[in-house]
Amino acid sequence: MKKKNRLLAALAxxxxxxxMVALADYDFQLLNxxxxxxxxxxxxxxxxxxxxxxxxxxxxxxxxxxxxxGTFTLVTPALGYAGTHGLGINDAGVIAGSVNHSDGxxxxxxIRSTDGTYTVFSHPDAPSFTLxxxxxSPGLISGYYQPAGPPWTLxxxxxxxxxxxxxxxxxxxxxxxxAHGINAKGQVVGSSFFFSEDAPCPxxxxxxxxxxxxxxxxxxxxxxxxxxxxxxxxGINDLGYIAGFINDGTxxxxxxxxxxxxxCESHIVAASDLLDFPGYDDTIPEGxxxxxxxxxNARSLESCPECLHGFIATxx
Numbered sequence: 001m002k003k004k005n006r007l008l009a010a011l012a013x014x015x016x017x018x019x020m021v022a023l024a025d026y027d028f029q030l031l032n033x034x035x036x037x038x039x040x041x042x043x044x045x046x047x048x049x050x051x052x053x054x055x056x057x058x059x060x061x062x063x064x065x066x067x068x069x070g071t072f073t074l075v076t077p078a079l080g081y082a083g084t085h086g087l088g089i090n091d092a093g094v095i096a097g098s099v100n101h102s103d104g105x106x107x108x109x110x111i112r113s114t115d116g117t118y119t120v121f122s123h124p125d126a127p128s129f130t131l132x133x134x135x136x137s138p139g140l141i142s143g144y145y146q147p148a149g150p151p152w153t154l155x156x157x158x159x160x161x162x163x164x165x166x167x168x169x170x171x172x173x174x175x176x177x178x179a180h181g182i183n184a185k186g187q188v189v190g191s192s193f194f195f196s197e198d199a200p201c202p203x204x205x206x207x208x209x210x211x212x213x214x215x216x217x218x219x220x221x222x223x224x225x226x227x228x229x230x231x232x233x234x235g236i237n238d239l240g241y242i243a244g245f246i247n248d249g250t251x252x253x254x255x256x257x258x259x260x261x262x263x264c265e266s267h268i269v270a271a272s273d274l275l276d277f278p279g280y281d282d283t284i285p286e287g288x289x290x291x292x293x294x295x296x297n298a299r300s301l302e303s304c305p306e307c308l309h310g311f312i313a314t315x316x
Contacts, residue, residue, distance in 0.1 A: 025315070033054025079118075084110075096134065096135040142156070142159075155177055178190045181236045191210055193210050210232065235286055241288055252282035280300050
């Protein structure tokens, strides 16, 4: 399937007005694991190596897809665990992801080196759930964990495996802070949910506003809302372009914009300029390369609410 989408970086209002920047048309293609009915794509490096996993009712199979060669490489799962998920990959080919504990006690993060060695880790304040989502060229890992307490609480983190230290990401009075992509500069993107009275920026969202965000290397945070809807940011490249999605009430639609760094940015993207994979209800970008290639997932709710299919959107 192929559809052209012309994206414009939107006008940022609120605390600033950003210039309009034209981006490219995109060609869409599906990316399906060769042996599984479901495919989830979570990350891409700047060489075009896509990481994800295929899945069915009983198994999760991680893979790397080389965009330039068009080839799949099935990744050997971590021994002794019930499931191995591929979630992020850096330019050196190091993979970050998560494993399910065989005894059902929870989920931990891992780093898989290029020689196939797995190193499993957990946040010290996470009794049972640590989930990496991105890894950059220097090897820093972004992700989130569930602390002790209410089951709906999530906290973002940056993990430095060299020092084995965690830096929690503070996005104010959010009850869920979900960190996703991280670029070579150490900028991190994600999303946070708030109670209405705690929203960090003006919004008409009710009752639990969701803002995307960009965390600078100094720890300052830019909150991002697109078209006044629930907004999630998933990927960031080294040039500062971010990819994410909104929920406009009819499904999930993708976007690519470039924030300018104000504390609050409200972007307007025309409906015709949103990433919308033809034939699918939800289009969920997860990563973006320095050349603007966007990877993510497409889902058709009518045919299979549980099934996901990977996609690659290539600028033309």
